[in-house]
Amino acid sequence: MEPVRIDEVVMATAGSLTAGKPELVITGVGVDSRSISPGELFVAIKGKRMNGHQFVADAVRRGAVAILVSEPVPLPADAPVAVVQVADTREALLDLARWYRSRLKPRVVAITGSNGKTTTKELLAGLLKSRFTVVKARGSYNNDIGVPLTVLAMDRTTQIGIFEIEMNELGGTKKLARICQPEIGIITNVGDTHLEYMGDRMGVAQEKNELVEMLPETGLAILNYDDSLVMKMSRAGCRIRTFGLNPGAEVSAFNIRDLGLSGTQFQLLGKYPVHLSFPGKHNISNFLAAAAAANELGLSWQEISQNAGTLVLPTQRLTVKNLSTITLIDDSFNANPQSMQAALEVLANSTAREFRLAVLGDMLELGGRSAELHRQVGEFAGRIVGRLITVGTLAQLISEGAETAGLPADRIRHYHSSGEVGEELFDFIKPGDTILVKGSRAMAMERITQLIVRFYGEKTD
Structure with a gap:
């Protein structure tokens, strides 16, 4: 980031400077107090689960020289920081970026x-x-x-x-x-x-x-x-x-x-x-x-x-890991019906059917078509995989779809959440398997990939 003066931040956000000097310069902007670097502006965002105003003191301890807030925050009177007050910090961040982009x-x-x-x-x-x-x-x-x-x-x-x-x-x-x-x-x-x-x-x-x-x-x-x-x-x-x-x-x-x-x-x-x-x-x-x-x-x-x-793919996007006796395809970052089908096609091209295991979680935000689309993914998986594990309330419909497509019930296992999956998982896995793990972000399917990697370990020549 190019250096920006606090009075420019005030102008760009239509805010007011309630503490600090207008000539103070910031060299970066952040919204997570844990990753703030010295010289940066901390923007206190109100989210659904967290209120950034609760972490202003932590940001200052880590070197923030200015804060952008929409509500009063307790700071020592002699705190060496500039405070810019705005009506809405989320909108102010957009305004600041729009002004900065024009430069x-x-x-x-x-x-x-x-x-x-x-x-x-x-x-x-x-x-x-x-x-x-x-x-x-x-x-x-x-x-x-x-x-x-x-x-x-x-x-x-x-x-x-x-x-x-x-x-x-x-x-x-x-x-x-x-x-x-x-x-x-x-x-x-x-x-x-x-x-x-x-x-x-x-x-x-x-x-x-x-x-x-x-x-x-x-x-x-x-x-x-x-x-x-x-x-x-x-x-x-x-x-x-x-x-x-x-x-x-x-x-x-x-x-x-x-x-x-x-x-x-x-x-x-x-x-x-x-x-x-x-x-x-x-x-x-x-x-x-x-x-x-x-x-x-x-x-x-x-x-x-x-x-x-x-070129390489981002992590958790069809990341292939060769472990001691199995191969893991980590596609756990997110999922929707089309990306599920694409990942299952990759699994289908990887090995013989008897060694294909898919671990599939809920696909979220599908509205009124959610049940239909989960069943469709299940039917597609049921024609491809040798065994299937489903994770989540909606994913139960994937299990049902797979069984409808002909996958025997004893080759299907269901869990209510990724946190419920434990070492009994490994009774369902056999040497030589290729395992696909995929689900929506909120399902935290990476817990399962981490469990698998810890159990099997990286392959050694």
């Missing part, structure tokens, strides 16, 4: 879609890092807190900023696009996500299309040719480039070879050889989206082909 001139890419946002972001950053100074969203920093924090992490040396946007209400994507101001927008796909809020896929598509609508007339929309709802998106005057596995896409893959858990091989545009070291045909699509953006930003197709071999 910088990076090229900006924003990515949205039901699946593949974080993976596409990481692949794009990996392709670009040898040529450009890149700032990317950390982890899944994709909401009205993560996007402004990523903006504030840029400085005058930043050549390219890569953002991901995920909102569950109409107008949300547009709001965040105003903050990061992208010139390139990528729509990965439209699936059954946030149906609890968006109603149906048409509602999801409408929300994703807001990114295209917010691009400048000189901008570029990179659209998934394989997704009919994405291909209906447009903005007058904005250029469009398509990607996809369909050979009709402008950026496509030819002569695809699926190497199972060792990845995939194909020819980019039918000319340039690519070997991705991670599994899944859906990840070819994510790569093609990233490649289309990288080419627009100045990389040649030859450079993209060469850099592809260095």
Whole structure:
């Protein structure tokens, strides 16, 4: 972050300085007191479970030189910090980021879609890092807190900023696009996500299309040719480039070879050889989206082909771990019906059916279609796996769907939560198994992957 004076923070947020000196300078912004560094501004966010105002003292102890608050906080009279009072700290963070973004001139890419946002972001950053100074969203920093924090992490040396946007209400994507101001927008796909809020896929598509609508007339929309709802998106005057596995896409893959858990091989545009070291045909699509953006930003197709071999997936996204007597596919970060099916297809291509074990948790925010979609995933799994473990109240319907598809009941086990899973799990696992673990973020499926890794240990040659 470029140095910013407190009086500039006051101006940008329409706040008032209730303590401290206006000429004080901040060198960073944070919302988690545990990770505040000396010289930073701590923004006290009120959340559903936590109120950041309770952690102001901790932030000051860790070196915060200024705090942004919406309610009084107890501080010693001689505390060497500036205090900026605003009506709403969450909105003030957005206002500060919008003002700060206007001072910088990076090229900006924003990515949205039901699946593949974080993976596409990481692949794009990996392709670009040898040529450009890149700032990317950390982890899944994709909401009205993560996007402004990523903006504030840029400085005058930043050549390219890569953002991901995920909102569950109409107008949300547009709001965040105003903050990061992208010139390139990528729509990965439209699936059954946030149906609890968006109603149906048409509602999801409408929300994703807001990114295209917010691009400048000189901008570029990179659209998934394989997704009919994405291909209906447009903005007058904005250029469009398509990607996809369909050979009709402008950026496509030819002569695809699926190497199972060792990845995939194909020819980019039918000319340039690519070997991705991670599994899944859906990840070819994510790569093609990233490649289309990288080419627009100045990389040649030859450079993209060469850099592809260095790319890796984010953690908990089809992370393959070779343990002592089994193989673990850790896809535990999140789940929806389409990503569940994609992960199960990876499992299907990994080994013989008798050695395929899927551990699947609830998929959340699916609204009125939740029961139907859980059963559909179960039916799909029941035709693929040799054994199945389900975790969560809704996942019981996955078990039912699998049994309907013909998977014997004695090959299905159910738990109410990931915390309930104990060492009896290992009676259900046999040597040589390949185990897929996947579920929605709130299901904490990583507890199960950690249990498996501790029990089996890393493979030694």
